[in-house]
Amino acid sequence: MTLIETCEDDFTPCLDSWDQVRKEFYADAPWMLSCTYKNAMDLLQRETSTLAVIARDGERPVCIGSLERIPSSAVMKISELAFLKDEEDAGREVLERLIERAHDLKAATLSVWIPESNERLRALLQERGLEKSMEEGVFHLYLASSATQETPWFTISSLAEGFSIEEFVTANRTAFAEDESRLLEEAEVREWIGQGERFDPELQLVAVHGGDAIGTVLCELSPNSIREDGPSDAWVYGLGVVPAHRRRGVARTLIEELKRRLKKRNILDLYLLSDVEGGARPFYESAGFTMADVYAEYSFSLEPGND
Numbered sequence: 001m002t003l004i005e006t007c008e009d010d011f012t013p014c015l016d017s018w019d020q021v022r023k024e025f026y027a028d029a030p031w032m033l034s035c036t037y038k039n040a041m042d043l044l045q046r047e048t049s050t051l052a053v054i055a056r057d058g059e060r061p062v063c064i065g066s067l068e069r070i071p072s073s074a075v076m077k078i079s080e081l082a083f084l085k086d087e088e089d090a091g092r093e094v095l096e097r098l099i100e101r102a103h104d105l106k107a108a109t110l111s112v113w114i115p116e117s118n119e120r121l122r123a124l125l126q127e128r129g130l131e132k133s134m135e136e137g138v139f140h141l142y143l144a145s146s147a148t149q150e151t152p153w154f155t156i157s158s159l160a161e162g163f164s165i166e167e168f169v170t171a172n173r174t175a176f177a178e179d180e181s182r183l184l185e186e187a188e189v190r191e192w193i194g195q196g197e198r199f200d201p202e203l204q205l206v207a208v209h210g211g212d213a214i215g216t217v218l219c220e221l222s223p224n225s226i227r228e229d230g231p232s233d234a235w236v237y238g239l240g241v242v243p244a245h246r247r248r249g250v251a252r253t254l255i256e257e258l259k260r261r262l263k264k265r266n267i268l269d270l271y272l273l274s275d276v277e278g279g280a281r282p283f284y285e286s287a288g289f290t291m292a293d294v295y296a297e298y299s300f301s302l303e304p305g306n307d
């Protein structure tokens with residue numbers, strides 16, 4: 001018989017079961033363990049976390065699910081839904097609890113991001129009426145097979161070498177001027193850097209030409225639960241080159257330098273999220289990344305009558 005346990009306010013009692021189920025559930029999509037939430041602590045100990053549900057078969061946790069409120073909106077997000085093999089029924093039950101709670105909290109929409117490769121989860125969501133609303137490609141580069149490069153006409157610096165966060169963000173915003181949704185804020189970069197090892201300043205690179213920043217890339221190390229002895233992979237964010245210096249090898253060199261620095265730390269898997277079609281995909285493919293999966297959002301309207 002499946003027992004359902006819920007946690008609110010204090011999520012500490014859930015943490016062990018959480019990581020246990022995630023590790024097994026995402027065995028075929030290890031990048032999920034380091035993508036948005038790195039581990040149970042990360043996921044549940046956020047201010048926005050609202051509810052965690054665990055289904056158990058005796059002592060053994062077989063399904064986990066959690067709900068998160070997106071600040072200042074009527075959207076609620078299932079921040080996690082994972083279940084062990086042959087435990088679809090527990091998955092259904094936990095999903096119902098999450099939908100029920102989102103209804104009680106008067107959310108208008110419920111959404112969840114999942115790896116498309118996970119057919120069991122996809123089927124369960126579709127069966128309950130959630131529909132795909134967005135998708136992004138997960139691109140992967142295995143660093144052990146990378147080539148060396150020639151000396152560029154610009155230099156590479158980093159936030160560890162005294163380059164200011166303000167200049168870094170200005171260059172990044174110039175590069176992303178065409179896409180407002182991806183504009184970085186200085187305060188958020190300061191907050192990331194303040195997290196220490198995870199956003200090590202040595203890995204936040206900037207290409208400099210004539211004293212100006214012309215390209216930037218941010219990198220996060222993933223303290224996920226696969227490897228106990230340190231981060232096993234890294235994620236790239238905000239790779240951007242100012243329009244005047246594009247197609248001159250700046251982005252390629254930034255990625256090459258990042259690879260070099262990561263390999264020194266024995267990190268061999270590099271991931272990023274990008275458009276499935278178009279966007280920067282041609283660049284990433286030319287840099288050797290391959291699309292590992294699609295990370296898709298499924299959503300469900302909670303308006304009256306849709307339950």
Ligand SMILES: CC(C)(COP(=O)(O)OP(=O)(O)OC[C@H]1O[C@@H](n2cnc3c(N)ncnc32)[C@H](O)[C@@H]1OP(=O)(O)O)[C@@H](O)C(=O)NCCC(=O)NCCS
Pocket residue numbers: 175176238239240241242245246247248249250251252253273274275279280282283284286287
């Ligand atoms: C994507 C971006 C970072 C590429 O920077 P870049 O410095 O111009 O790239 P590089 O010169 O190093 O390109 C290396 C190779 O990638 C490929 N490439 C790069 N941009 C490309 C484009 N727009 N179309 C097709 N191929 C492209 C080419 O094969 C290129 O080699 P080539 O110039 O010898 O043909 C830059 O266009 C940019 O800042 N775009 C806006 C921000 C953005 O979309 N960032 C990605 C976020 S997910």
